[in-house]
Amino acid sequence: MNIVICVKYVPDATADRHFEADNTVDRVGVPGLLSELDEYAVEQALQLKEKNAAGEGGEETTVTALTVGPAEAANAIKKALQMGADKGVHVVDDAIAGSDYLATSQVLAAAIKKIGEESPVDVVLCGMASTDATGSVIPAMLAERLDLPQVTLGSVIESQGKEFRIKRDGDTSTEVIGATAPLVLSVTDQSGEARYPSFKGIMAAKKKPLETWSLSDIGVDAGEVGLDAAWTLVEDTEQRPPRTQGEIVTDEDGSGAKALVEFLASKKFI
């Protein structure tokens, strides 16, 4: 089985995230890391690999971690390799900076097709969202571009050979979604804790292949991607003034509850 995990290098949510002068996210000046939500996708890929190996005949599985981003984004792949992915592909090209969802999905789809030239891709695995843009649209867009079944937002993932089933918790109902590989699968943070890289894994990762591809390697025209080609234009970004702390009272013999009710009444919530 051939699995490609799409991973993203994002600014650390606990750092001071901000925008650059051209209103794009500063991806270099802020400490970055593998998006926490993509770790769940890496975990599910590794579990699939382990399951296939343990099954009848011991099927061989290759897990490729794919990212699109600046030079620093290689760190996201390295983390995935340390966790247990077999190889990495990093699409890096100055022309990509500032790409919108459409261009990003186009670049990812082209890279996945190229990975598939060697041996067909069975599962494209994604996290539920990135922790910076939080759009949750790329997996669906990849399914559209690659013409594959979209099996997304799984909290429980089951498979038998090429048959996949997930549990999808929606706003108003919980659904079971089924499809046959090749497919695009995305998994939520409910799908199972992601493993930490072991010492052995960290050492082994250094020897794993990491290829770097440019746009021309994957046959995407540089003029179709990046900030200038984006179909969305950010006109302004503004830091929200930090919230100012209001009154804090310490509860003593019921005083806290009284003060709380007074506050709610003064704001007309009661």
Place this chain on the structure above:
Amino acid sequence: MSEVLVLVDHVDGKVRKPTYELLTIAKRLGEPSAVFIGAAEAADGVVESVKKYGAEKVYVVDDAQIKGYLVAPKAEALQQIAQKVSEKADPAAILIPSNADGKEIAGRLAIKLGSGLITDAVDVSASAGGEGPVTTQSVFAGSYTVQARITNGTPIITVKPNSAAPEESEGAGAKEEFAVTISDSAKKAKIVASQPRAASGRPELTEAAIVVAGGRGTGGNFEEVEGFADSIGAAVGASRAAVDSGWKPHAFQIGQTGKVVSPQLYVANGISGAIQHRAGMQTSKTIVAVNKDEEAPIFELVDFGVVGDLHTVLPAATEEITKRKG
């Protein structure tokens, strides 16, 4: 005026509140046309509901052949309606509810139509210069607001719940049954089973004006949190710690990987206030917290805070509120 397509958010033909918010926004941009994808027999009821909020037209797509498949057929249906509308004049925008299905439909539709896409708008207005809708988004855990617009194709925008106060205004509500052709490739992901979520009797979390949430500090006992919530007519939510501990199902989770709420009042009980939680509630109008730990970071955000044990503060507050209400 150009049509603005609004995808109706509904459960079995019962229209949900975000639909009315989208119709209200649509009126700022053009002539609202609702798109109902559902059971044909529910269409008349839906037309009655959406015309009260200004829908001039209601496109009805009978979902008998497509309801067993995940999102892809709905994107094809919207594509075909948008193309039909474009024969006269391009739609001014396509507005879609920003929930899991809605965002995925929007993503696929953007590729099909060759249109720019903006997700999770918290406000949409017409631009002064006639350059199409301008959106406001709240990003980086609510620490930045972003103004953006779409520069290519029909603007596709997913809009978060509570982004507008629904305004009633009678529309014509002309029903138009629309026959769609769904490709085989849109039928590759099947909905094998579906279990509706049990109604709690409380307001819907993302739509509620007041949200009362509990975290690790509840110790797994949500009785006091729920009692307090009921006394002020609030929805109940939970932190990730409470959900991970199995005290509440994931549908209750507020935060980066759960629901993002923006109510008039948010009351955090026994929740420390990690960045991931803040991402889900930071844009609430008024924030109140009850926590034993005076060092809890949640207190940095609050308009009012009580340092105390929620197990004693909440029941006392509930009793006081009930007494006041008489």
